[in-house]
Amino acid sequence: MSIIPLSYYRQSDVVFIARDLLGKKLCTQIDGEKCCGIITETEAYRGWGDKACHASGNRRTERNKVMYEDGGHSYVYLCYGIHHLFNIVTNVQNEADAVLVRAIEPVEGIETMLKRRNKSKVDKSLSSGPGTLSQALGIDRSHYGLPLNSEELWLEDIGYNPQNIIETTRIGVDYAGDDALLPWRFYIEDSIWVSKR
DNA sequence: CTAACGATTCGCT
């Protein structure tokens, strides 16, 4: 049970990290409420040579600029005007890679998550999806650019290494042509906490 | 300044 150091996000390829993050614990302490979940589903986005990435072709905009920072920062953006999607920036400065966290298994602060999601029962819909997990954990654009060892937002290695990991294509990236076929989505096979099979 | 759209979700059929 230890906080993952920022160096972890800087020394490996984004696809390796996306897979390796499965089983790690994502924690927030926002509005005085501590919430944690085990990462069960991720996707890798690579700045160089991946048309699905916001930083494809070295594109730089006000929204994606944090992707060009050192690994270990958070990249949060609003999707469809409604959903906050949480990403983990990886690689060194000016290599704009990131991992999208798509689902978690709630383990701590479940009452708070239910309240934020306006639900009464714990089920898959609580946090299996990139928009819903952000809402459950209280993550929004105010957390854009935070380092992942901050008081509000961090990851822990709990020594859990999932046995069976599925690798498949990413969701909602049809616009990326051939790159939509890359097997850069990962999830824990036995987990119910997955957005889509 | 303005129009078009998105790494989604939810409710209704």
Next chain:
DNA sequence: GCGAATCGTTAGT
């Protein structure tokens, strides 16, 4: 299964 919701970001005028 399908379509609406909803608004910041983006690129083009």
